[in-house]
Amino acid sequence: MTPAHVTVVEVGPRDGLQNEHASITTLDKIEFVNRLTDAGLPVVEVSAFVSPKWVPQMADAAEVFAGIRRREDTRYTALVPNLAGLDRAMRAGVAEIAVFAASTETFSRKNINQSIDDSLAAYQDVCDRALAAGLRVRGYLSTAFGCPFEGAVAPARVAEVAARLADLGVFEVAVSDTIGIAHPGQVPRVLDAVLARLPVAKIALHFHDTRGTALANVMAALPFGVSTFDASAGGLGGCPYAPGAAGNLATDDLIYLLDGLGIETGVSLKKLSEASAFIGRRLGHRLPSRYAQAVASDFSGS
Ligand code: HMG
Numbered sequence: 001m002t003p004a005h006v007t008v009v010e011v012g013p014r015d016g017l018q019n020e021h022a023s024i025t026t027l028d029k030i031e032f033v034n035r036l037t038d039a040g041l042p043v044v045e046v047s048a049f050v051s052p053k054w055v056p057q058m059a060d061a062a063e064v065f066a067g068i069r070r071r072e073d074t075r076y077t078a079l080v081p082n083l084a085g086l087d088r089a090m091r092a093g094v095a096e097i098a099v100f101a102a103s104t105e106t107f108s109r110k111n112i113n114q115s116i117d118d119s120l121a122a123y124q125d126v127c128d129r130a131l132a133a134g135l136r137v138r139g140y141l142s143t144a145f146g147c148p149f150e151g152a153v154a155p156a157r158v159a160e161v162a163a164r165l166a167d168l169g170v171f172e173v174a175v176s177d178t179i180g181i182a183h184p185g186q187v188p189r190v191l192d193a194v195l196a197r198l199p200v201a202k203i204a205l206h207f208h209d210t211r212g213t214a215l216a217n218v219m220a221a222l223p224f225g226v227s228t229f230d231a232s233a234g235g236l237g238g239c240p241y242a243p244g245a246a247g248n249l250a251t252d253d254l255i256y257l258l259d260g261l262g263i264e265t266g267v268s269l270k271k272l273s274e275a276s277a278f279i280g281r282r283l284g285h286r287l288p289s290r291y292a293q294a295v296a297s298d299f300s301g302s
């Protein structure tokens, strides 16, 4: 069941940069995205058309989309929280968007100021309009492995909201470990519950690496046939509305692992490392990725 090919969804320009205090110029964001796509990443989440009052780091989403060099073979995506965001995304020529719901009520309210039910009702309008216009829509499901406010989350509950999200018409549900609390003992339990409701082809996994378990979680998920994983270059990231959330699983570490397993991704680790180093210099701090640290110390053996 372990897939021969994995699709890596690069979320660094969005999930990574939304949580950085350093302000990155629009030109540097554009350069970052271009370097990532030149490295062969097939999907890049470029930005978020959310309220700039809530996440000021993503206020220049339209400008970033206007500046990037779009490759034919790359999917460029963005978060959209509501119809206003969809309008902005469509004006920017975005062909794929992602809506984002949560498994737990408190996180839903803190992140998007709505209950789960209200958010799904509002997302139905977003999906209907986006799908009618020919856009692809992905759905995130946050706090699927634990919530910073409510603690443990029952896998049956995760599966229930995942199925409701899928019913909106999304092509894929990104089951997300918002605060990086998942471990390889838990991943099979959550996958068993979700896969009882949805086919594996509709499932992606989105791990944060707060406790250093993200790569081990990928290893636990591969035998289930999961073949789409989110990651951020250099391990940037976090969620501004999830206290204690650290960066995403580092794309560099993930590609090193998948290369080692002989699982094809189409990504050049060398070019990806250069993209990570570029954004690391702009941020002015050491990147969490262990692979990036090894490269920076020249201990990579290459
Ligand atoms: P609200 O304050 O309840 O709604 O926010 P509102 O309609 O009153 O809007 C507030 C202001 O924002 C208004 O402006 C709106 O016009 C404006 P004002 O009238 O005060 O001048 N506004 C917008 N402006 C531009 N684009 C828009 C937009 N919408 C409203 N789309 C809302 C509700 C959902 C808008 C807000 O809560 C929001 O934007 N939340 C997004 C939070 C966010 O981006 N969180 C991080 C991403 S999620 C994540 O990281 C998790 C993930 O990685 C998976 C995982 O790890 O779990 C995906």
Ligand code: MG
Pocket: 015, 176, 178, 206, 208, 238, 239
């Ligand atoms: Mg995230």
